[in-house]
Amino acid sequence: MGTPFIAHLEPTALEWERGLPPDEQPNAASIPRTFLDAMTVRTQVFVQEQQVPQSNEFDADDQRCAHWVIYASVNKTVAPAVTDPATGEVLRPRQSETQSVPIGTVRLVPFPHPPHPVKGGVYVDNELVGSSSSDSAEDNNNNNNNNKTTTEPPAAEPTTTQQRTFTPDRPTTFHDGVEPYVKLGRLAVVKEFRGRGIAGQLVRTATEWMRTHGTYFDPSPAARGFEHLGMEQTAGALPPRWNGLLCCHAQESAVRAWEKCGFRVDEGMGRWLEEGIPHVGMFLRVDVEPQARAL
């Protein structure tokens, strides 16, 4: 494998048909190559390997996310060797060329977010559809001030991101329920390239970009209006500002990979199922680049 390189895509309007894989998208010509490649990796890893329905893989957040895709240079056969069937002599050698193939991806979701998942909740396509009994029991046994609201279902997930509002959330171990945070997610590396630090490169690249673009997602009510941003205008109210907090909903089997990048498990968030896969919440705080703050 040659030296990998990483492509970055800022939030972009995407005409995506949810039920179709990337190579069957009817509007592929208008979809940025980086996003098609991100979806190629996500389809291989989440849909084909982890059995998540194709229609649940793309979601309304993808259009407002920043995306990163990492590529490897791979030598591929474009024409097999031709041999003489009688003598076995090679008439034409194998022809190969070096191609860049997408091998990993991650996305960064800006605030506002839906409420933190319910402990023991069962989520399908971002919707709470039930609860798993063992984790709900854990909730009841640990019913302290921090999680007293966790058995109440959150407001229904809006179907479009435009409907998201800045609403106070339940406090957890690392989140006071109010501070704006960005969320890394859809971290995936194709099987043959795992265990070589690829996920670490992606997470660190996304984190560093956010750290050095700290105001990128800060809303500007002066420019866009409080109502449009889903904020209530009250006297003295300050618009939300990102102050270095990142979150992820980690598959339990991937906790180690996130820990290697500095994320810590948020015990107060508990455990829940997304698409049948056990998840926990994790947080990381970084120092926002002062220059980014001054802009």
Ligand SMILES: CC(C)(COP(=O)(O)OP(=O)(O)OC[C@H]1O[C@@H](n2cnc3c(N)ncnc32)[C@H](O)[C@@H]1OP(=O)(O)O)[C@@H](O)C(=O)NCCC(=O)NCCS
């Ligand atoms: C999780 C995943 C992205 C990690 O990718 P990767 O490129 O292999 O990760 P890295 O090589 O950067 O590994 C970072 C660390 O995590 C560990 N790790 C990675 N995946 C692991 C796993 N499934 N189980 C246990 N440890 C794992 C690595 O051993 C490494 O630790 P080490 O340096 O101490 O050995 C990849 O396994 C994957 O795509 N899995 C399927 C999809 C998935 O679970 N995505 C995460 C959603 S939250």
